[in-house]
């Protein structure tokens with residue numbers, strides 16, 4: 184991709200307020216360890232699809248309780264939202280009570296809800312194998328579940344995320360994603376809001392709207408009726424993709440059915456392009472939305488998006504210590520490569 | 528360790544201002560992927576020690592230029608500090624010039640220095656195999672190099688870190704660490720300083736001094752003449768360890784030879800305990816120090832420490848999105864286990 188001759192560069196992402204180091208030279212360093220990323224992390228041979236998978240249709244009794252399924256009341260379900268059997272937070276304890284802010288050891292009860300979304304009844308079907316409209320249905324399942332969760336006043340933020348492949352953290356290979364309802368606003372969300380506010384105060388515009396209007400075509404991958412997909416200007420990870428609603432909107436869960444179906448198509452397209460370009464890499468995607476309770480002025484500068492991160496590098500000592508990522512691929516070059524991928 | 532019956536809990540680390548979820552239930556979830564952490568990531572069979580390793584004694588000509596060696600001018604060196612052949616930042620370009628703060632696309636030239644510290648002449652010797660005094664010499668090599676780097680006014684922060692084992696990000700298995708001199712103060716350091724300042728304004732004390740004085744013995748692992756090692760109250764990672772100078776000190780590079788040798792002993796002991804308890808896990812360590820240019824008031828609330836992180840879990844979608852980690856092991860229990868490990 185002709186990147187090897189470029190000089191290293193630092194860029195700051197104004198949304199996350201993070202510096203990223205772009206350094207093509209890093210891509211050339213040798214390794215004396217074997218490959219960390221199996222090409223086919225979810226290969227059927229590597230998994231229990233043959234009969235032991237609790238997420239497969241017919242194994243519902245091996246799962247924690249169901250919350251809902253789509254279509255409702257049908258044995259022949261397409262999507263199930265269930266409780267996580269090994270939840271990080273517990274739905275059965277009291278919500279946290281307000282703390283003394285001077286306590287040097289702040290602790291809260293681990294109240295929260297942790298669910299799993301089974302995206303397909305069949306072990307062999309991954310999210311990107313579904314039709315655009317079926318991917319849209321998964322997105323509508325996220326929306327429906329968030330609307331249930333936000334009835335609980337103790338829930339401050341809902342995180343939707345997906346892990347695909349062992350080195351992206353997945354412990355089960357059957358296609359699924361997760362929803363965690365938290366009694367706090369998590370640290371990265373707090374700092375995202377802080378930097379988007381600072382930016383708004385400075386330039387009088389939402390940072391994400393600025394991404395849509397200001398950046399030109401170099402970073403654009405694709406446009407649909409309601410969304411566009413870009414490689415962010417200061418992507419932390421090589422081939423990171425953001426899918427952004429064109430019109431300013433703070434909360435993911437307010438999208439309508441038409442938008443969800445449109446998003447389904449664009450998400451599928453991005454996953455297919457990524458998979459073809461990068462040989463089916465492990466990946467994560469995350470819905471970056473706003474806290475459930477926000478003020479009118481916060482509505483002005485918050486704008487949700489969906490972040491897709493293929494896992495090609497390891498965050499090691501430098502990244503853990505500094506919060507600063509080293510990305511060997513310039514965003515313009517990643518966007519160009521992804522634009523060009525021909526999806527059959 | 529009796530943790531499995533405890534309820535989940537959220538704790539905030541006041542130094543990093545990060546919420547961490549403690550959830551013993553998570554440790555029990557099944558996986559249908561093969562193990563992600565090879566027990567012996569640095570096994571000699573897995574590496575080029577037999578003759579192709581550029582860091583081995585006798586292969587100096589395969590490396591990027593040397594900066595210094597210890598003992599100086601000796602063929603029979605013990606430690607070499609060399610340039611990184613595939614640097615993330617370049618020492619051969621102009622330092623960045625100040626930016627227009629209203630620029631929505633902040634970018635800087637990728638100026639900086641990126642070095643490697645070869646900790647031993649022999650491929651088979653890892654850091655924890657060296658004597659306490661030899662580990663102290665590695666620490667003194669870090670110090671000496673930082674003192675050289677800080678002569679350059681464009682350098683704002685120096686990050687020392689070590690990657691051991693493939694899943695901790697290491698690409699070469701010969702024992703080494705790295706030093707990166709940056710033209711910016713990285714994001715995590717900025718936010719660490721911000722939260723330590725807020726804390727100081729609130730409780731009138733340095734947050735790390737508070738860790739030393741306030742927390743009781745539950746989290747203590749070991750004490751030496753000048754340092755103590757603890758599991759932090761809100762450890763992001765299972766079995767994370769901090770080694771902290773007893774007396775308030777903002778900058779790592781001001782430690783003297785006596786302290787360096789003492790630290791060498793304690794670091795060796797912690798690496799040995801961790802290795803015995805966790806079956807030689809991949810790990811990172813990072814020196815968390817202060818920006819090179821700080822004000823007198825910043826000196827009051829900044830306190831350096833060395834952070835050791837065994838890599839036992841994968842940061843996946845939830846952690847990438849929220850900055851909030853899920854730790855299946857309560858810090859008190861990790862500290863107790865590490866205290867009890869008998870080092871032969």
Ligand SMILES: Nc1ncnc2c1ncn2[C@@H]1O[C@H](COP(=O)(O)OP(=O)(O)O[C@H]2O[C@H](CO)[C@@H](O)[C@H](O)[C@H]2O)[C@@H](O)[C@H]1O
Nearest residue numbers: 237246247267268269346352353354355556841843844845
């Ligand atoms: N029978 C059953 N019924 C219902 N639920 C079941 C079940 N059997 C297993 N589960 C749950 O299914 C989920 C599968 O999730 P993933 O494969 O996406 O990753 P996991 O959450 O294990 O951890 C990854 O993601 C988290 C969050 O990012 C990281 O903390 C972690 O290190 C990384 O490995 C698990 O959370 C598990 O508890």
Ligand SMILES: Nc1ncnc2c1ncn2[C@@H]1O[C@H](COP(=O)(O)OP(=O)(O)O[C@H]2O[C@H](CO)[C@@H](O)[C@H](O)[C@H]2O)[C@@H](O)[C@H]1O
Nearest residue numbers: 497499500501581589590591611612613690696697698699
């Ligand atoms: N002949 C030679 N002479 C001099 N130097 C040589 C050399 N051959 C190789 N090198 C350098 O030696 C270093 C070895 O470093 P590590 O094994 O600690 O991890 P690496 O930096 O590759 O990446 C890990 O750490 C970084 C920083 O945390 C992460 O970005 C990354 O994803 C992770 O894999 C490399 O930086 C390499 O460039």
